[in-house]
Amino acid sequence: MKEYDRKTIEELIDGKLPWQKLKEIITSEKDRKRFFLVRDILQQRVRFPEKIILPLSFHLFIVDKNGERVIKCDCGFEFGDYRKNWKEKARVYIRDTMDKFLEVFPEFMTPHPDWVEIREYYCPSCFTLLEVECVPPGYPSIFDFLPDIEAFEEWLKEIGD
């Protein structure tokens, strides 16, 4: 069974792995214990004590807080129950005018506000940009991912991890 050492996976998730090694990882069979190794590396890096159940993105994690599953930013901010859209607790910036588009896009390479607005969702504590939506005006906020944690735990048992 394929396995990589901790240092290799740390370099991988930090984007530091040399291309030859990265290519080998991409094209080889998967190391089945990766989930646990990555979770462990991330656990050591975050500033909060709660146990990570599932990483959602570079900064967001579902954690076990006294038996409740809540979403936390690595800065420590809590977004609440993982079954609700975390964006409802985020700070939002809406780019919905040409002037706001031109803050980040070159002239002629912007969308038009009659068709598109860009929503930037920030962590209310560290103000890291967590997600960007690019949708028509009036469109509801998107609930990106609702994991079935119980089923996943069964999978982990089933494949022998």
Place this chain on the structure above:
Amino acid sequence: MKLKEMLLYSEKIFKESGFYYGLKELKLKEEEPLKFERFFARLRGAVVAARETALHISASPIVRNIGELCFALYTPEGDSIVLSTGIIVHVHTMSEAIKWMIRNDYEDDPGINDGDIFSNNDPLIGDVHPTDVHTMIPIFYKGEIIGWAGGVTHEIDIGATTPGHDPIVSTSRFEDGLYLVCEKIGSNHKIHKDHRIRCQRAVRTPLYWDLDEKCRVAGCYIIRDAVLKFIDEEGIDYYKEFVREVIEDGRRIFIQRVKERLIPGRYRAVSFAAIPFKGKHPLKKASKDILMHAPMEVEITKDGKIKLSFDGASKPGYHPFNCSETAMQGGLWVLLSQVIAYDGRVNDGSYLAMEYNFPPGSWCNTKDPTASFGTPWMFLIPAYGALFPCLSRGFFARGYWEEVIAGYGPTGSMIAGGGIHTVLNIYFPVANFELSCVGLGASAIKDGLDWGYAMWNPESDQGDAEIWELLELGLPYLSRKVKPNTAGYGRYRGGSGWECIRIARNVKDFEIYLVSLCHLLGGGIFGGYPLNAGYLLRAHNTNLKEIFENKMDYPIDDEIPAERKMENLIKGEVIRNKEGVLFPTEFKDYDLIHYILFGGPGCGDPIEREPERVREDLDEKIYTKDIAEKVFGVVAKEVNGKFIVDLESTNERRKKIREERRKKSISFEEFKKIELKKLKSLPEHVREMFKESFELSPRYKKEF
């Protein structure tokens, strides 16, 4: 047993048992796994060899150079067993065409006999669009049909109302060009003469049509011969059992791969396509702005099944971007074969491992037999842009960060047309496929691939400019260059795009049309931005002749649109706008056209991108200095053509960006109030999009 009975039996036993052909055990694989794999490799080798050999018969650069063809082997009932490389879009499309013939009693009339050749390009039966033409032959062994071989090529011209392969003006089927509706085009191993004459007179490029057809037929016969040799050596009984096991194995492998790499749960992403036709389309009924809505939901069940749904999709319309159900299958499988089923074992077993909901009557399952299906990719490409972000959230959570892809650049800027070359006095098409090299989205560990990806062909290739010039005689290149600021921003940026400038030369009656994506929608992932939008730029009645004769500087790029380089270098009527579509327009000698091949979306917060990487971007002209500072918070100065980063100023700038975010952002409650207010005064095309989605899906309306 007749084919129809075999098909019904196969479907019934799968429904009852959950296993393809009821195979609860894979005896051949379990008893001799190495032999099983060797024989699979042998059949796969046969279909890949068919593709690699047959493409040399074609004269079309789209087939010969870009590789827009694919071959496959099927069971007698039409289930795909093994596919070649190439446009794997057709994993299931030819299956549906074969099954359609079986369901419609082709065995009785017109008959399915040894030596027969069939052809189809009708998306309502089994295809993506008419320009993808299928050729299928039944394979007989000692008088019994034991399978089918099929091949598909993408044509240069399909005889639509406008020249080229992907029309934009069509409003109904009757403007899409040549349709072959599962027709018997040959018998006794020979193409019928009347079919050849009919087709050659129905398209603008008969030579390319004829050689493409011969290419497909030749590939099918290479597969047939390989299968018969296999049977001669291993026996017919082994072959029959083996191919069933290969399909069931494909189903199991797909599920295993899902369970190995993803997380069960519900994933959502949404895509749109902006079609700004109002006031531009020549027909009143089609002269309206359209916003296509593709709300994707991917459910990964606890048993490893992927359920894909577009419930809430908007309606079809008077345009060629409508999709049939098989077109949607095509778009889906070409993507899944890149991220899950990429080891050559993709077949109809993988198809059976999923469930699909393409709502009937929506744009993604258009049932109207009179609808136009000329260019479904204009909707398919953006719609499936949501699939990679959905799956990537699963790959990321599972720890496989190297599999994350934020999305892809749309292969927009589809330039097409045709005219007469005045020196050679022949018709030439503009049917360019260099758009098969746009930017790929960023990963969670590295930047996206620059100028080297097309979602519809995993072996993308822009082709040499000189090869395109041989085809497109009257439209030589002035330049191909990297286009700054096309890569979606992020901790890891999307792959960069590029730009082209070309002039009309020695032409008459020459028209060009172009769709560009000027109002991009979608997004990056984990804080990455979507790719940047495009624009249209062309020039008529120019002084380029004088510029060339006097050896003056001529335009080779439009790197920074604000600099108006084009307007400053040439005299004439320079048109630069965000209209998004150029309907067929006459181009005369020394008229000029510029177009952008897009970049890919980004991954992660741009102010977390390593300053050193931004410096490299600046040196390579991926980004300009102002974007580096405004978006990435990297302050740099240029010294002798190379950039040096000021780390102290960069840290300060990044702190300031966070502070600006704090000041300008609002709470979700305030955001919601603003958006609800907008719903009362939406632009007409947005209001119409919501209305269509609500009418088609009560569930979507209720949730909204």
